[in-house]
Amino acid sequence: MWLFLLKNKSLLLALWLVSTAAFAIAGARILNLAKFYHLTRRGVHANARVTATEPNNHNAVYYTYEVNQQWYSGVGTASSINRKSEIVATGETVPIVYDSADPESSYLGDANEEFSSLTHGVIFLASAPTFALFVLYVRKGVRSLAAT
Numbered sequence: 849m850w851l852f853l854l855k856n857k858s859l860l861l862a863l864w865l866v867s868t869a870a871f872a873i874a875g876a877r878i879l880n881l882a883k884f885y886h887l888t889r890r891g892v893h894a895n896a897r898v899t900a901t902e903p904n905n906h907n908a909v910y911y912t913y914e915v916n917q918q919w920y921s922g923v924g925t926a927s928s929i930n931r932k933s934e935i936v937a938t939g940e941t942v943p944i945v946y947d948s949a950d951p952e953s954s955y956l957g958d959a960n961e962e963f964s965s966l967t968h969g970v971i972f973l974a975s976a977p978t979f980a981l982f983v984l985y986v987r988k989g990v991r992s993l994a995a996t
Contacts, residue, residue: 860981867977875973879966883947887959891945896956898940901926909936913944915951924956 876882896913899921907926912919922944926936929943936942946954955962 864977864981868974871976872970872974875970879969881963881966881970883953884955884959884963884966886947886949887945887953887955888963890948891955891959892948893943893945895941896922896944896954898936898938898942900938901934901936903932903934907932909942909956911942911944911956913946913954915946918951920946920952920954922954922956928955928957928962 892915894913894915896911898909898911900910902908902910908923909926909929910921910923912921914920924944926932929936942956943958944954944956945959946952
């Protein structure tokens with residue numbers, strides 16, 4: 849079956865386009881790219897107060913912040929502000945970004961850096977079909993060389 853697919857160029861191109869798009873869409877959803885896109889476009893920089901830390905739970909930092917007399921909470925990692933959670937103290941002020949259209953959505957640290965990193969992740973995931981088809985193509989070439 850794979851040999852037929854490799855010989856039919858238009859079917860191969862269609863399969864590659866569809867699978868690449870599917871991997872990109874799935875990657876963007878899994879990595880929550882939309883949240884960070886919104887935080888980079890309409891994010892508001894603010895300060896939050898640390899309420900707890902969990903060094904043994906991926907350096908988790910729990911925080912609260914106020915927007916228009918409403919309190920919200922969030923959790924992030926100390927590494928997103930280039931710190932270790934053992935060093936971050938309860939009650940300390942830390943930088944966050946929250947979405948002006950959805951204040952409940954926030955990120956501890958620089959949302960632009962995270963968005964850039966996640967975008968690279970989506971591109972990596974979207975390249976999986978290209979890699980898979982390349983491997984099939986090379987295997988076909990190796991087999992045809994071995995047959996001669």
